[in-house]
Amino acid sequence: MIPEVTELQELRESNDIHGNPAALQERIAEDGYLFFRQLQDPDMLWELRRQMLSTMQDGGWIKQGTDPVDGIAEPGVQCTEGDLEYTDVYHEVYRNQLFHESAHRDIMINTVSDITGRDMTPQPQKVARLWFPKYTAHTTPIHQDFVHFQGTYDNLTCWAPVGDCPIELGGLAVLRGSHKVGHVMDHHFSLGAGSLMINAQDYEPLGLQWHTTNYQLGDTLIFPALTIHMALPNVTEDKLRVSLDNRYQAIDDPIAEHMTEPHLASFSPFNWKETYTDWTSTKFQYYWKDIGMEIIPKDNSFSDRGFHEACELARSGNDEAVHHLRRFAKRAAGTEQGDEAQRVLSELT
Ligand SMILES: O=C(O)CCC(=O)C(=O)O
Ligand SMILES: [Fe+2]
Numbered sequence: 001m002i003p004e005v006t007e008l009q010e011l012r013e014s015n016d017i018h019g020n021p022a023a024l025q026e027r028i029a030e031d032g033y034l035f036f037r038q039l040q041d042p043d044m045l046w047e048l049r050r051q052m053l054s055t056m057q058d059g060g061w062i063k064q065g066t067d068p069v070d071g072i073a074e075p076g077v078q079c080t081e082g083d084l085e086y087t088d089v090y091h092e093v094y095r096n097q098l099f100h101e102s103a104h105r106d107i108m109i110n111t112v113s114d115i116t117g118r119d120m121t122p123q124p125q126k127v128a129r130l131w132f133p134k135y136t137a138h139t140t141p142i143h144q145d146f147v148h149f150q151g152t153y154d155n156l157t158c159w160a161p162v163g164d165c166p167i168e169l170g171g172l173a174v175l176r177g178s179h180k181v182g183h184v185m186d187h188h189f190s191l192g193a194g195s196l197m198i199n200a201q202d203y204e205p206l207g208l209q210w211h212t213t214n215y216q217l218g219d220t221l222i223f224p225a226l227t228i229h230m231a232l233p234n235v236t237e238d239k240l241r242v243s244l245d246n247r248y249q250a251i252d253d254p255i256a257e258h259m260t261e262p263h264l265a266s267f268s269p270f271n272w273k274e275t276y277t278d279w280t281s282t283k284f285q286y287y288w289k290d291i292g293m294e295i296i297p298k299d300n301s302f303s304d305r306g307f308h309e310a311c312e313l314a315r316s317g318n319d320e321a322v323h324h325l326r327r328f329a330k331r332a333a334g335t336e337q338g339d340e341a342q343r344v345l346s347e348l349t
Helices: 021-031 042-058 084-094 097-104 106-116 200-206 301-315 319-331 336-348
Strands: 008-010 034-036 120-122 128-131 156-161 172-175 210-212 220-224 229-231 241-250
Touching (some): 021 034, 021 106, 021 220, 042 097, 042 128, 084 128, 097 106, 097 241, 106 120, 106 156, 106 220, 106 241, 172 220, 301 319, 301 336
Parallel strands (some): 008 210
Antiparallel strands (some): 034 220, 120 241, 128 241, 156 241, 172 210, 172 229
């Protein structure tokens, strides 16, 4: 399913047209992404890396006795989004003030505003990905972001590694020009992060190329909600991949309700008050309430479809679907779908 590395092309750099809105708009309309080397301040990101990985070391994910910035995973520990033990540590990391503030830097707001020609804001829900080595069955599969983040097709995802991210550490790859499909493609059950993927038979006929790079600290990839993308597997021996993927939207566009809550709050209860406990400034707390964006309900049809596919596949003995339902039943016990997952699992034994 993951394309061979030899099929991966180098991302096109757009540093030469940074600050030129017309050129940026023309290029993103053509390529479906923009990539900038060193867009974000590497010193700030290095400090963020130190803080995030120190929290992960306290949580038992980073090998004791090593320097947290080296990102060396504790042997034998592996978990991902959807596992309760993942959110236990993830939400500790989520309380980091610099992690949230970094999305509000002028360089980011100005860049995304130039790209869209509109006044933009980061969405309240900031996202970090903390990826264990050799946990490749759970890698983020091929998808379009709209199924997860919704709102409008014009929303921009900004993906940036917090530390250098060579190909083997599992950075992001985009399918160049894929936004031109102009609609949300069918998404199906996947064991990978987000649990939804586009099947090869649907995107391969587009005849498009995958683009990625050996990312360095500060490098930033920006793309709209219909661009097809995936993460590459983290095949390193022992290194955790740490990255940010924050979303930006026009202040006069609607926002889907779940994007006004902390990430993975639907998996394990977690709120803004808990997020802000140790902050030294209120400047970026609840900032979106002053903007007053229209809040629209989340469309659950994408995730519902994936869930029902997982149930069907589990019944026919598919191991990945069984794994998914076990994880799901544990975190969603007492909900309608949690009970359904449990029922399917008990039919199997
Ligand atoms: O970092 C990942 O594994 C997934 C990121 C992603 O899909 C995104 O930024 O939209
Ligand atoms: Fe994505």
